[in-house]
Amino acid sequence: MDIPSNHSNHDALWLPFTANRQFRSTPRMLVSAHGMYYKDDRGHDVLDGCAGLWCVNAGHTRPRIVEAVQKTVATLDFAPAFQMGHPLAFEAADRVARLAPGNLNHVFFCNSGSEAGDSALKIALAYQRLRGEGTRTRLIGRERGYHGVGFGGISVGGISGNRKLYGTMLGGVDHLPHTLDLERNAFSRGQPEHGAELADALERIVTLHDASTIAAVIVEPMAGSTGVLPAPKGYLKRLRDICTKHGILLIFDEVITGFGRLGASFAAEKYGIVPDIMTVAKGITNGTVPMGANIVSDTVFDAFMQGPPEAIDLPHGYTYTAHPIACAAAIATLDTYAEEHLFERAAALTPYFEDAAHSLRGLPNVVDIRNEGLVAGIELAPRDAKTTRAYEIFDRAFHEGVLLRYTGDIVAVSPPLIVEKAEIDRIFETIGRLIRQVA
Structure with a gap:
């Protein structure tokens, strides 16, 4: 029996980071994808x-990835990650670790960049406690930073619109x-x-709070969601x-700079700066299946591998950690x-880009x-209007057959890495x- 409804079929869904009432008046709907389109x-x-x-990053509906997902969902649709493992999880972790620079040799899987951000903060706090520095509970982010939408991520993040309601x-x-x-x-x-000297602000923060209270600093090597802010030359080395x-x-x-976006496996590789923990997501599965990860150094990992071998070393994780289908997609x-x-x-x-x-x-x-690798941000002057110029460009471009990103007054471009020069043009x-x- 049909149940009468007073709502249209667009009313049930609450879209994220969207002006929902505006969207319902002129929906932008995608129904399929292939390659660059x-x-x-x-x-x-x-x-x-x-x-x-x-x-x-590799373009849409790539055959190898589609086949891997289809095969896995018919073979091993789910496997618990607590006290259990499956071969695809170990293979995916090994493959990711082999791409990472320096001594970043250990991978903890989660399901998104937001989860990776919160997981990294928890790992950092636990690490400091395990090494006998339990007073190190302070976390340092950066203005205009974006580290997902969990409470940890928005706390260290620095985009006011993502924080002010919460x-x-x-x-x-x-x-x-x-x-x-x-x-x-x-x-x-x-x-x-x-701008390399902007990193010296960390010394002022250390003077204010004392180093003995600070657990970790989290930054994007290139801030993406805020409108493409590449790090100044020498800045990341000073932070390190x-x-x-x-x-x-x-x-x-x-999460954005990983897996080829800047022309290298990671920004850390491109710039020759090895962090202690790296958060990744997005390109790890080409967006096919949700997945995120923390890649941690030997030093951080080894701090957890103390005490009785039967003790749980990291009391943290998710139902869908190392999900078989996500692991297959990642490989x-x-x-x-x-x-x-x-x-x-x-x-x-x-x-050329x-x-x-x-x-x-x-x-x-x-x-x-602003640009770095296959990313560009075009910043436009603000104006007194209900919508920004960047939003109008995004909206008109979609109806003309080009999908862009916008944030505030900035238009962002970051095409799949298979893009051709004619498509860049x-x-x-x-x-x-x-x-x-x-x-």
Whole structure:
């Protein structure tokens, strides 16, 4: 028997990070995807200019990944991770660890970048306690940082819109200044020349709170969700040196920068800076199945491997940790990256992508263009209006067959690593034309 409803079929779903009432008036609906393109509900192709949500690095519905998922769901649909294991979990962890730089040799799986962020903070706090430094409970994030939407992530995160509705956050958190400096670094190509000294703010925070109270610092090597802020040259090394000096763990959030986005396996590899813990997600499974991970150093891992062997060393985890289907997707994704040399391809395409992005310089209201690897952010001047220019460009571009990202006054571009030069041209030509239209 049908139950009468006063609601349309769009009313039941509450979309995240979305103006839901506005969306229901003009929905943007995707129904299929292949390679570089989505198809919308009108049957039109939509060029994916943002790799889904910074995650579909190898392009959509790749055969090897699809086959691995289909085979696994028919063979091992679920396996508990508490006190149990399965071969795919160990293989996926080994494959991820072999990609990571330095002594980052141990992988803890979770289900998203948000979970990876909160897991990293808990691991850092536990590590300090296990080494006899239980007073180290303070966590340091950065203004404009994004580390997911768990309470830990939004506490160390520095985007006010993600925090203001939710109260006082975790206690004992402080923040470094962000690295955007339009006066000195506007229209930088790659890492900005100026700003390494901003890392010295950590020394001031140490002086204020004392190093004996600080457990960890978490930063994105390139802040993505806030609008593409590459770290200034020398900045990450200074952070590494200050953390080492004071016994503070350094956590890199590589949820966006990992798996080829910057033309290397990870930003840590590209910049030659090895953190103590790295958070990853998104590209680890090409966005096919939700998965996140923490990659931790030997030093951090070994601190937990003390005491009786029958004791639980990390009282933390999730029902879907190392889910078999996610592990299968991760292995097939890493195979696809390697076989098609997609990280190297991204590095080779970077100069062309950079030139295309910076060709927009001089257009009306363009105040900055920032890029690193296959990522670009175009910042537009703010205006007094209900919607930003960036939102209008995002909305119009979708209806013209190009999917972009926007945040505030910034249009962001991060296509799959299989993007062709002609598609790069189309993305930035579309943005340029729409910038003129919304001027």
